[in-house]
Amino acid sequence: MTAPTALDLAQRLIAQPSITPASGGVFDEMERMLEPLGFAVSRFIAGDGPEDREHGGPVENLFAIRKGPAASRHFAYAGHLDVVPPGQGWQTDPFVPEVRGGLLHGRGAVDMKGSIAAFVAALHQIPSDLGTISLIITGDEEGPARFGTLALMDHMAERDILPDLCLVGEPTSVHRLGDMMKIGRRGSVNMWITVHGMQGHVAYPHNADNPITRLGRILTEIDSLQLDDGTDWFQPSNIEFTDLHVGNPAHNVIPAKAEGRLSIRFNDRHTGESLSAMVQEIVERHGGELKPIISGEPFLTPPGEFSEIVASAIREVTGVEPELSTSGGTSDARFLAKIMPVVEFGLCNATMHKLDEALAVEDLDQLARIFALIVRNALGPGGSAG
Numbered sequence: 001m002t003a004p005t006a007l008d009l010a011q012r013l014i015a016q017p018s019i020t021p022a023s024g025g026v027f028d029e030m031e032r033m034l035e036p037l038g039f040a041v042s043r044f045i046a047g048d049g050p051e052d053r054e055h056g057g058p059v060e061n062l063f064a065i066r067k068g069p070a071a072s073r074h075f076a077y078a079g080h081l082d083v084v085p086p087g088q089g090w091q092t093d094p095f096v097p098e099v100r101g102g103l104l105h106g107r108g109a110v111d112m113k114g115s116i117a118a119f120v121a122a123l124h125q126i127p128s129d130l131g132t133i134s135l136i137i138t139g140d141e142e143g144p145a146r147f148g149t150l151a152l153m154d155h156m157a158e159r160d161i162l163p164d165l166c167l168v169g170e171p172t173s174v175h176r177l178g179d180m181m182k183i184g185r186r187g188s189v190n191m192w193i194t195v196h197g198m199q200g201h202v203a204y205p206h207n208a209d210n211p212i213t214r215l216g217r218i219l220t221e222i223d224s225l226q227l228d229d230g231t232d233w234f235q236p237s238n239i240e241f242t243d244l245h246v247g248n249p250a251h252n253v254i255p256a257k258a259e260g261r262l263s264i265r266f267n268d269r270h271t272g273e274s275l276s277a278m279v280q281e282i283v284e285r286h287g288g289e290l291k292p293i294i295s296g297e298p299f300l301t302p303p304g305e306f307s308e309i310v311a312s313a314i315r316e317v318t319g320v321e322p323e324l325s326t327s328g329g330t331s332d333a334r335f336l337a338k339i340m341p342v343v344e345f346g347l348c349n350a351t352m353h354k355l356d357e358a359l360a361v362e363d364l365d366q367l368a369r370i371f372a373l374i375v376r377n378a379l380g381p382g383g384s385a386g
Helices: 006-014 025-037 050-055 109-123 149-158 211-223 272-285 305-318 361-379
Strands: 040-046 059-066 074-080 098-100 103-105 132-138 165-168 180-182 187-196 238-245 257-266 288-296 323-325 342-344 358-360
Touching: 006 025, 006 103, 006 109, 006 361, 025 040, 025 059, 025 109, 025 132, 040 149, 059 149, 074 109, 074 361, 103 109, 103 361, 109 132, 109 358, 109 361, 132 149, 165 361, 180 305, 180 342, 187 211, 187 272, 211 238, 211 257, 211 272, 211 288, 257 272, 272 288, 305 342, 305 361, 358 361
Parallel strands: 074 132, 074 165, 165 342, 180 323
Antiparallel strands: 040 059, 059 132, 098 103, 103 358, 187 257, 187 288, 238 257
């Protein structure tokens, strides 16, 4: 039987609509791809309680494993089958994959069904006795992510399954396939500021308390913070204000409440807790209230044998020397890095989340070859989990 190509597999996945949180058909398709390759596939729902629906539940997840010899290494691939909503204005149906001019179009082609398809295609080239291979696949990376990869990590822990290393197939390349891989990510914390005042007439300010004035002082002081100048592997931490809201329809009324929101992306000189405490001191000093939500802490997999395994495979297939980077937003690697070494590498990210999302079919074929080399070198003689 002829092995399916990465293009065949990507088209099958794209054809299954899977707006976050994904469930059902796209997981059925994934299971059909893996079982003939000897994988034991486990699917389960997390976050199905009544209160969980407010936080993104329920979420379907899939864990698949093909065990090698008892003393063999364990290589894991992590990814997500959920996609962001396609939006209006596509040239064709976003869930009907179409190849035009050497490009495969469809929602999720880049982020990240194409990568998953390339890894499954690579598996057809990996003998089962080389080592243990698993796939950690969630239906909720684009959403709140509370019941996705974290639940999969619990699933593995309950079964005493701990991979030696993990490749996350997120789209990391920028201008051409292979020019960037990620060995870490900055942390992320979002903060909501509320300042209560006293409503009153603008002509009688002594009888009111304007919360906008105090919120302005808070934001000015926060904006003046210089968090750091960056590190050897991380760019400087940055604070960005993302929303201001008063909702006052009257021009002659001092409002009773003013709200602001900010986001901090931070390197490993900080923690989400330390930054929250820093901002809270400022907010409370001006009589405001703060609600921080930490999305993830920074992580770094120091350059070493694992990153070189990935880089050497990229060089061999593409001739490109990859940049080792920690740039960009967060990914589920922030969770997985807590239990094993993690490197991220995948397709060019130029069209992810955009209308007419597309990948180069040639890149898809090359990515499958790269993945096959990575797995062979990681599990074969000389491979390392360090």
